[in-house]
Amino acid sequence: MNEIIQHLINYESALLDFYKSLESEKLSTLLKILIKKETCILDLINQNKEALSEKLPSPKSPGLFSFLKDQLLQPTLPKEPTEAQIKNHLYLSEKSLMFTYLYLKEISPNKDLYDTLIIQRHISLKLIYNFLNRD
Amino acid sequence: MQEIELKYRLSPSDYTTLLNFLENPQKEMTLLNIYLDTACETLRTLGLSIRLRIEKTQNNLHYKLSSKSSLKRHKSLFICDEHEISLSREEFSSAIDNKTDILKKLGHTHVHINKPLSPIYFCTTDRKDYTFNQIPLTLDQTYYPDGFTDHELECEFSDFTRSRLIINNLFSTLSITSESQPHTKRSRAMLHKTSSPVLPVIKEFLNE
Numbered sequence: 001m002n003e004i005i006q007h008l009i010n011y012e013s014a015l016l017d018f019y020k021s022l023e024s025e026k027l028s029t030l031l032k033i034l035i036k037k038e039t040c041i042l043d044l045i046n047q048n049k050e051a052l053s054e055k056l057p058s059p060k061s062p063g064l065f066s067f068l069k070d071q072l073l074q075p076t077l078p079k080e081p082t083e084a085q086i087k088n089h090l091y092l093s094e095k096s097l098m099f100t101y102l103y104l105k106e107i108s109p110n111k112d113l114y115d116t117l118i119i120q121r122h123i124s125l126k127l128i129y130n131f132l133n134r135d
Numbered sequence: 136m137q138e139i140e141l142k143y144r145l146s147p148s149d150y151t152t153l154l155n156f157l158e159n160p161q162k163e164m165t166l167l168n169i170y171l172d173t174a175c176e177t178l179r180t181l182g183l184s185i186r187l188r189i190e191k192t193q194n195n196l197h198y199k200l201s202s203k204s205s206l207k208r209h210k211s212l213f214i215c216d217e218h219e220i221s222l223s224r225e226e227f228s229s230a231i232d233n234k235t236d237i238l239k240k241l242g243h244t245h246v247h248i249n250k251p252l253s254p255i256y257f258c259t260t261d262r263k264d265y266t267f268n269q270i271p272l273t274l275d276q277t278y279y280p281d282g283f284t285d286h287e288l289e290c291e292f293s294d295f296t297r298s299r300l301i302i303n304n305l306f307s308t309l310s311i312t313s314e315s316q317p318h319t320k321r322s323r324a325m326l327h328k329t330s331s332p333v334l335p336v337i338k339e340f341l342n343e
Contacts, residue, residue: 119301122268123308
């Protein structure tokens with residue numbers, strides 16, 4: 001398995017833990033859906049990690065790994081964040097992952113698999129976007 | 136022209152879930168669908184459906200005449216031959232009054248019927264069009280003369296695999312039960328017809 005995929009698995013797992021750790025009465029419906037989605041996404045990546053790794057360059061290749069590091073935000077928030085900070089952070093985390101998958105789709109021969117991940121992210125983003133604009 | 140689309144029947148609560156998820160439609164309109172046939176439904180026997188439609192948007196009214204034939208379906212996938220033309224208000228009235236050779240106008244010159252065509256079923260649809268993930272999605276809420284209302288999601292796609300993938304993902308995320316639409320709108324209009332005449336409905340629809 002390519003190290004980039006391992007890095008993504010770690011990131012997605014951290015994001016799942018992050019969602020689980022969030023306590024917000026107002027966002028409980030959204031978080032429930034996001035946790036369910038994130039679990040499915042992780043299953044999908046774990047079941048297809050070899051196919052997803054195919055033809056991906058070494059993370060040591062110049063540019064790519066730093067690109068990923070720049071794209072993927074660390075899922076951390078200030079202590080006692082506000083609802084707005086949580087929603088904004090969720091949106092940025094999902095968005096950074098979507099851009100990462102869009103980038104990897106371009107270089108991977110398994111475009112359908114990456115497309116599925118992109119669609120999943122797109123749906124999560126829309127859900128968060130709706131919540132962001134509801135209040 | 137061949138019309139290829141995915142159609143899903145939705146429960147009222149699943150329709151509301153999708154409505155809330157998709158938000159802000161690109162286009163909204165109300166449609167009055169009037170199906171024409173002979174009194175003994177000769178066209179239906181021939182597998183041909185003729186529809187007159189008024190599309191009402193916020194500022195405009197459009198009159199259309201269409202035919203659908205050679206319907207094939209597999210689960211949620213519907214394929215048929217469709218021919219649609221725009222009409223003027225006068226042409227629409229003339230078609231309703233059976234003063235036009237509708238079949239000829241639609242190019243069905245091989246179909247010969249001896250009895251007049253008249254409106255036999257109708258229904259009204261509130262339609263909302265969206266684009267999600269680059270695929271077109273349409274949400275319909277349809278009202279029938281007997282008081283029945285139903286809901287469906289349609290997708291007139293250009294890429295079947297991708298569209299189905301997106302819809303399946305959407306349904307699973309939003310916990311929507313995926314149910315193929317078992318009937319066309321025409322069949323549902325037939326199922327929920329009453330003896331009420333269509334002309335007053337058209338007048339009411341046009342706020343006359």
